[in-house]
Amino acid sequence: MVSEQIRWNEKTSWQGIDESLASKRDLVLVFFDHPDCLTQEWYQELSRHYPNAIIAGASSSGSVLETTISDNDAVATAITFERSRVQCTSKKVADFSNMEALGSALGQDLLADQLRHVFILSDGLMVNGSELARGLSHVLPDGVSITGGMAGDGTRFEKTYVIAQGGAETGVVAAIGIYGETLRARSGCSAGWEEFGAERRITHAEGNVLYSIDDRPALELYKSYLGEFAADLPGSGLRFPMSVRNNPDSTPLIRTLLAVDEEKQSLTFAGDIPSGGLCRLMKTNMDKLIEHAGLAAEASKMGHEEECLVLLVSCVGRRLVLGQLCEEELEIIRETMGDKAVITGFYSYGELSEVGEARCSLHNQTMTLVSIYE
Numbered sequence: 001m002v003s004e005q006i007r008w009n010e011k012t013s014w015q016g017i018d019e020s021l022a023s024k025r026d027l028v029l030v031f032f033d034h035p036d037c038l039t040q041e042w043y044q045e046l047s048r049h050y051p052n053a054i055i056a057g058a059s060s061s062g063s064v065l066e067t068t069i070s071d072n073d074a075v076a077t078a079i080t081f082e083r084s085r086v087q088c089t090s091k092k093v094a095d096f097s098n099m100e101a102l103g104s105a106l107g108q109d110l111l112a113d114q115l116r117h118v119f120i121l122s123d124g125l126m127v128n129g130s131e132l133a134r135g136l137s138h139v140l141p142d143g144v145s146i147t148g149g150m151a152g153d154g155t156r157f158e159k160t161y162v163i164a165q166g167g168a169e170t171g172v173v174a175a176i177g178i179y180g181e182t183l184r185a186r187s188g189c190s191a192g193w194e195e196f197g198a199e200r201r202i203t204h205a206e207g208n209v210l211y212s213i214d215d216r217p218a219l220e221l222y223k224s225y226l227g228e229f230a231a232d233l234p235g236s237g238l239r240f241p242m243s244v245r246n247n248p249d250s251t252p253l254i255r256t257l258l259a260v261d262e263e264k265q266s267l268t269f270a271g272d273i274p275s276g277g278l279c280r281l282m283k284t285n286m287d288k289l290i291e292h293a294g295l296a297a298e299a300s301k302m303g304h305e306e307e308c309l310v311l312l313v314s315c316v317g318r319r320l321v322l323g324q325l326c327e328e329e330l331e332i333i334r335e336t337m338g339d340k341a342v343i344t345g346f347y348s349y350g351e352l353s354e355v356g357e358a359r360c361s362l363h364n365q366t367m368t369l370v371s372i373y374e
Helices: 040-049 099-110 129-139 218-232 235-239 286-300 316-325 327-337
Strands: 002-009 013-015 027-032 054-059 063-065 068-070 074-080 085-092 115-122 145-150 162-164 172-179 184-190 194-206 209-213 242-245 253-255 257-261 266-269 278-283 308-315 341-348 350-353 361-363 367-373
Touching (some): 002 341, 027 063, 040 054, 054 172, 068 327, 099 115, 099 172, 115 129, 115 184, 115 350, 115 367, 129 145, 129 350, 145 341, 145 367, 162 172, 184 286, 308 350, 327 341, 327 367
Parallel strands (some): 027 054, 115 145
Antiparallel strands (some): 002 013, 027 074, 054 162, 063 068, 063 341, 115 172, 184 367, 209 266, 242 278, 257 266, 308 367
């Protein structure tokens, strides 16, 4: 595995491309947060540099290159595999009645011998990530790991975009399959949030929309907990995610708030909310978030100082809490994975990982990563 990492901004365009190796790149992963990156001209420039590579990526709430997070620019990692191959497929949300069917269709497209890992890049606002994860899990066989995330839009929550062998589009989900007889992939996922307050009954929810808790309007109750932060919803909701579970014996999942509806007094989350289930609010501190980023890295590590590609997806809510210390969760990943790890990824509106009740589940407020070794 041979790679290079490059950065783009509106003043200097792309910097750091080794033109002598560009035609040999198999995969280019790009994460971006700039209006120019939505144009066909911008994509075509990148594809001219890497004419034989699969180019895929997502808009972000912070783009990661090694241990640096950046905004208002783009970063890309161009990879040449020595013993592996890649395939990319994508689907439009508008072509499916539900996201479980879309996930199944993506999985079917990638099924082939020696498939080892599937990396998902999804629209972050139009997709129920829980349904998407179920569809992928039903189709992809045991032994194929699944990670990825929901595209971000800073803290604006307006539109998110995915690149899949073409210019950036909204309402798209892409899946990248990585194949190889010797390829190994191992994922890790950890949060660092803790529940507080009383556990309450979810009395009315439909899909990822929560209408009432203990027969009280969900938004009204949520605001009562947030106090002064309520004025800044939905953005401030990233600091106070919700823990949900089907019953007292179920594994809790974290859900991040995406939108509020004042008229219906409802809350829309990034994944399913179980009607009749249980919920509690959550909080955290900086030390816990950084510690759990290290735990996620430990879970994904296979060897000592072995060359690997590390694809990470962390939640925008973690970034808001960590503030200027956010890069410390990247530094602990570097320390854990070693100097030979090539690190890239993005801050997201939701993370896909194998931790949870299903083989692949949607998580929020986690650090999720996968290390890929040839």
